Amino acid sequence: xxxxxxxxxxxxxxxxxxxxxxxxxxxxxxxxxxxxxxxxxxxxxxxxxxxxxxxxxxxxxxxxxxxxxxxxxxxxxxxxxxxxxxxxxxxxxxxxxxxxxxxxxxxxxxxxxxxxxxxxxxxxxxxxxxxxxxxxxxxxxxxxxxxxxxxxxxxxxxxxxxxxxxxxxxxxxxxxxxxxxxxxxxxxxxxxxxxxxxxxxxxxxxxxxxxxxxxxxx
Amino acid sequence: xxxxxxxxxxxxxxxxxxxxxxxxxxxxxxxxxxxxxxxxxxxxxxxxxxxxxxxxxxxxxxxxxxxxxxxxxxxxxxxxxxxxxxxxxxxxxxxxxxxxxxxxxxxxxxxxxxxxxxxxxxxxxxxxxxxxxxxxxxxxxxxxxxxxxxxxxxxxxxxxxxxxxxxxxxxxxxxxxxxxxxxxxxxxxxxxxxxxxxxxxxxxxxxxxxxxxxxxxxxxxxxxxxxxxxxxxxxxxxxxxxx
Numbered sequence: 001x002x003x004x005x006x007x008x009x010x011x012x013x014x015x016x017x018x019x020x021x022x023x024x025x026x027x028x029x030x031x032x033x034x035x036x037x038x039x040x041x042x043x044x045x046x047x048x049x050x051x052x053x054x055x056x057x058x059x060x061x062x063x064x065x066x067x068x069x070x071x072x073x074x075x076x077x078x079x080x081x082x083x084x085x086x087x088x089x090x091x092x093x094x095x096x097x098x099x100x101x102x103x104x105x106x107x108x109x110x111x112x113x114x115x116x117x118x119x120x121x122x123x124x125x126x127x128x129x130x131x132x133x134x135x136x137x138x139x140x141x142x143x144x145x146x147x148x149x150x151x152x153x154x155x156x157x158x159x160x161x162x163x164x165x166x167x168x169x170x171x172x173x174x175x176x177x178x179x180x181x182x183x184x185x186x187x188x189x190x191x192x193x194x195x196x197x198x199x200x201x202x203x204x205x206x207x208x209x210x211x212x213x214x215x216x217x218x
Numbered sequence: 219x220x221x222x223x224x225x226x227x228x229x230x231x232x233x234x235x236x237x238x239x240x241x242x243x244x245x246x247x248x249x250x251x252x253x254x255x256x257x258x259x260x261x262x263x264x265x266x267x268x269x270x271x272x273x274x275x276x277x278x279x280x281x282x283x284x285x286x287x288x289x290x291x292x293x294x295x296x297x298x299x300x301x302x303x304x305x306x307x308x309x310x311x312x313x314x315x316x317x318x319x320x321x322x323x324x325x326x327x328x329x330x331x332x333x334x335x336x337x338x339x340x341x342x343x344x345x346x347x348x349x350x351x352x353x354x355x356x357x358x359x360x361x362x363x364x365x366x367x368x369x370x371x372x373x374x375x376x377x378x379x380x381x382x383x384x385x386x387x388x389x390x391x392x393x394x395x396x397x398x399x400x401x402x403x404x405x406x407x408x409x410x411x412x413x414x415x416x417x418x419x420x421x422x423x424x425x426x427x428x429x430x431x432x433x434x435x436x437x438x439x440x441x442x443x444x445x446x447x448x449x450x451x452x453x454x455x456x457x458x459x460x461x
Contacts, residue, residue, distance in 0.1 A: 115305070117301060117303055117305035118305060118307065120268050120299075120301065120305060121299075121301065121305035121306070121307065122307075123266075123267075123268060123294060124266055124268070124294055124298060124299035124301075124368075125294070125295070125298070125318065125319035125323055125367065125368075125371055126291045126292070126294040126295035126319065126323045126324075126371070127291070127319075127322070127323055128291055131322060131323070135318070135322060136307055139309050140308065140309055143309070
């Protein structure tokens with residue numbers, strides 16, 4: 001145990017560098033994925049046939065491909081089409097694209113779960129679709145969507161470890177490098193796991209608070 | 219001001235409206251009665267463009283109601299609707315529900331919209347519920363907020379779609395009272411209802427719809443007291459003497 005604490009003191013500063021990168025990757029891709037997810041959901045519920053269909057095909061394609069493959073594709077294949085991204089950028093874009101599809105489906109389900117009577121009430125006072133979405137449907141859909149969205153958030157945080165395969169030096173990558181140079185697998189990966197928990201547990205807790213707060217305002 | 223000419227409407231193969239003609243003049247209160255499935259609600263919803271119709275013509279102030287036209291939003295601000303299940307916005311308080319249209323659709327100033335909303339809620343007897351969320355209100359109170367919301371648009375007419383059908387019996391009266399007051403102020407109203415007594419006392423005329431057609435129409439007293447049509451007689455007997 002004293003060994004563990006002593007080596008932890010040496011490893012932690014190195015691993016913390018990875019933690020910051022993990023947080024950066026997660027926040028950036030979450031922001032992008034949320035924005036894109038909202039767009040996909042609006043397209044799919046737009047009632048414009050070809051737009052809904054095109055979005056659906058895109059979403060099904062991306063959802064059907066493993067994240068690793070999406071990352072490889074963006075990092076190694078896209079340069080051939082002239083899109084040359086750094087590993088960090090490719091990681092963020094890959095995660096964002098994949099999660100935009102999950103989040104988009106969540107949002108779509110939320111929008112469709114809003115009572116049809118709400119749409120009719122909004123129309124009956126003369127609202128046009130954009131205002132109706134903004135003022136009536138989306139605020140209610142967001143409330144429905146908070147729990148599954150929180151779930152996606154935590155999964156995204158954990159899946160950010162996948163970008164290590166394209167050499168983004170986030171937490172998992174730092175751990176792997178540290179372990180292979182010290183052979184102290186047990187200490188290093190225990191620390192890595194604990195550091196992830198330090199991120200996910202408060203996140204879960206915070207989202208639970210948000211759920212309660214939104215529920216009570218209803 | 220609302221005119222229906224040979225209106226036909228089908229859901230798939232099922233023809234719900236089979237050629238309806240009617241006219242509602244300004245200041246008139248017209249009750250639309252008939253058995254369930256006769257197309258009453260559908261007819262009402264067509265007038266507000268919540269449903270499309272296949273042929274014939276519905277017009278408001280001479281302007282054709284056409285869901286595909288951008289003018290539909292403008293027509294809806296002139297013809298308000300009160301729903302069976304209230305459809306208040308659950309994430310907004312009573313007064314916010316009432317202000318929503320004037321503030322964001324009619325683009326009125328916050329202060330004047332609020333003042334007007336307050337007056338309307340006082341008028342429907344809810345001066346102590348301004349900041350209550352719909353979930354904290356009874357059915358009768360919610361429906362009165364919904365009426366205030368419709369009135370806030372300063373509409374030329376209000377359509378009521380079975381406004382008391384989803385209410386507990388003891389709350390029906392408070393809603394009908396508000397509607398009666400509106401009728402006395404000569405608001406143009408088209409009311410789908412099963413409240414025969416209300417129709418008899420408040421309506422100027424009654425339309426009896428059966429199987430997608432208007433089978434009888436006339437002054438409320440006449441149609442409801444001495445119906446000529448057999449279907450109307452049968453319906454009224456069953457509604458007024460259910461046991």
